[in-house]
Amino acid sequence: MLARLMTGSGDDGPVTIPRGPAREAAERELSDPRYHQNDPNLLQRALNWFWERIGDLFDAAAGATPGGWAGLIAVVLVVVLLAVALRLRLGALRRTPTSGGGALFGDRPRTAAEHRAAAEQHAADSRWTEAVQERMRGLVLALEERALLAPGPGRTADEAATEAGRMLPAHAERLRAAARTFDDVTYGGRPGTEREYALLSSLDTDLQHSKPQPASAATALDGSGT
8 A cells, every 4th residue: 555655556657755745644544444343452452462471471481491391391380289289288278367366365254164165065066176275265264263374365375385384294295285286276277176175175174183383392303303
């Protein structure tokens, strides 16, 4: 079309048209809607641009990877397999704890008996995660009610186990294990089990019949070898 505009047509010989007018004539001609009936719409153009950038990215990655595209595919497969392995190893990840916050207790004050009753109800319904949580809370709160632990609304399970272990050293290891179980089911996303609940219940019962042993006395006993 430009050639016709620049040279003319027919038998009259070539016609010379200056560059500016020729360009304007070409623009007017190309602005005719019939030339744009099959043009992609705005969304399609945006998608085309996006996929072109993705293709450029993969081309660059393939060029930087030993083995080209084959090497890039191998790297992607290794990353996917590692992600799957980590998912299977760690289990479901949770953005928030199963219940409560970082503290052992919630906002509403309850008694040790109330926590134990809630734990028994959860256990009867085979809801072992909730049963473990409530039993641990009842255990710690019972120690507070006996003045073996100072009241600590913001206390964590680990802190409670450490403090209680100083007063009841014979149960220190079981207390630490109970705290780990509580953390695993509350913050790690791992479901509680009937066995874990039974161990917690047994520990809670034993603690109710245990007498405190001050740290100084425990140290003296260890030093005397008795």
